[in-house]
Amino acid sequence: MSRFLTLTAPVFAMLLAACAPSNSTDVPDRAAAAAPGTLPAMNTFGAPRISSPTRSNSTIAADFLDLSFQMESGRTIDRISRFEGPITVAVASGAPASLNSDLDQLLRRLRSEAGIDISRTSSSEASITIETMPRSRMQRVVPQAACFVVPRVSSWSEFRRARSGRSLDWTTLDTRERVAVFIPSDVSPQEVRDCLHEEIAQALGPLNDLYRLPDSVFNDDNFNAVLTGFDMLILRTYYDDALRSGMTRAQVASALPGILSRINPGGGVTIRESGSQTPRAWITAIEAALGPGQSDEARVSAAERAVRLAQQRQWTDTRLAFSYFALGRLTLSRDVETSIQAFQSASTIFERVAPNGIQSAHVDMQLAAFALSAGRTEEALRLTERALPAATRAQNASLLSTLLMIRAEALDDVGRASEARSVRLDSLAWGRYGFGSNAAVSARLTEVAALSPGR
Structure with a gap:
């Protein structure tokens, strides 16, 4: 068994390619706060808050x-x-x-x-x-x-x-x-x-x-x-x-x-039927979409195939949502409208199947970045606020850090500079755990700062 790089590698750079203004050649002063050697102490997680499964x-x-x-x-x-x-x-x-x-x-x-x-x-x-x-x-x-x-x-x-x-x-x-x-x-x-x-x-x-x-x-x-x-x-x-x-x-x-x-004496309180078997054709499509060795066009085509196969199977669970999520990721730099629609479709399904879960938090991060780049700062603030609790519960420091960076940019854009500084500092502390090196944290902060239209 193995954990595959292709499904865990950061894809935020693709979002930036789609959203960053073409004249963003300057690194804002606020990103300079993350120069190597100046980061705050690393944040770490304590014991997680675990919820019991609700299935029968x-x-x-x-x-x-x-x-x-x-x-x-x-x-x-x-x-x-x-x-x-x-x-x-x-x-x-x-x-x-x-x-x-x-x-x-x-x-x-x-x-x-x-x-x-x-x-x-x-x-x-x-x-x-x-x-x-x-x-x-x-x-x-x-x-x-x-x-x-x-x-x-x-x-x-x-x-x-x-x-x-x-x-x-x-x-x-x-x-x-x-x-x-x-x-x-x-x-x-x-x-x-x-x-x-x-x-x-x-x-x-x-x-x-x-x-x-x-x-x-x-x-x-x-x-x-x-x-x-x-x-x-x-x-x-x-x-x-x-x-x-x-x-x-x-x-x-x-x-x-x-x-x-x-x-598990509480089992059976909430009844949910076990999902159907997942055919190899859908798995192959997802692996082709998110794996290496394919052209961008072939990967998008594979994601579209995964969506069609999920629809043909009449799935309404996380597999259909994940198909849309993959499509949204892969069309970020090619077709922003398709990407946003795919993420919104994924969000609707994730919220029904796993309300306020880590899946929705990942989608909200993508949508918040779109909102920030389009100057819709209040929407970016709403989406990040909604996603932060799930990212914290799931102990995903890289997602948590990115959400806080986006939120800090939005706070600066609406004139809440003091609050933005505090949020940005917190994002750097979580970034040290989630991204590792000071250089990696600095790079992510610079990328997020470039999303703001005023940069």
Whole structure:
């Protein structure tokens, strides 16, 4: 399993290409406040506020089975596998400073929310070993992966030696005993944390991702990057005493109603049917739209194909919204009207399926940037104010920082300079976590400042 760069890479520059005034050749003084070496201390997140899933237990059971008995490629997994007994996690030397604190917080959550017996160790015999390295080194072997997890090895050297055999095939596992997680060392703290959450979750539990899930990291749309209440429930179910490694889909399906009624007694209060299966044709279209190796025209065409396929399937869930979102992103610099319409269509669906969620916050950021560039400052203020709580709940510092930067520009444009300075300072502190280097934070601030028509 891997987290793919193509779905997580920043696309704000495309928005800027579409919105920035053609005569914006000057960097405003307010952007100079972000000169390297002058940024405030980095902001970090505490324990997240987690909401319990609202779907019925029968729907969650169907999601659990689809997550646990199929690979992302579509290959079937005949028998479930997991760690049996206490689980230990080791970090190889050379990890970024932020990794350890974010890992400790994640392990605390896994113990308290998922009931998993998991702890840190310095032993070379750890159940899960996390190794970091420069991104370029990792991508020479796995070009498209931002980070990934493999079984039966505990180091990069072991992984390199085992690549040609079948030992790294998850479907051949009876019980999980050793797993390695590989994460780039030269990325932002947020990217490191996102990799920790997704890859450790898959090291422990399900190996599939489902585009239909609106509230999960087990979804290749990558809107959710921190384990959600749904994810913790799935992992708690995975390690319930009623399950064990080697059980078939039928055996697990038989046990799930009893497990979920016991650990999620509120399930069933809100009834929502499980989404339909996602055909490979739609997944291929989305991957072509957001992946590398395609011309801009081909990517837009793939996004349009994804929208048509979703409409033909009569989907009304996040998959149709994500199709529109992809189209909106890809037409930013080609067809602003189409882009805005696509984002607005995505927003309508996201607000119905996941009200006030992180998906809507991403759309609102794009629309707020459009509004700022068009001189509609009050609209930019309204959209950023609406999006900020969701970005904070989802602990997305890069999105939070960008929203605050847009908001600061809008506040300056309406004459609220003192408030703008305070908001901009906060944006820089979150930017250090979300974007990493001082130079990256400064570049984003300069780009946002260029959106204002007066620049």
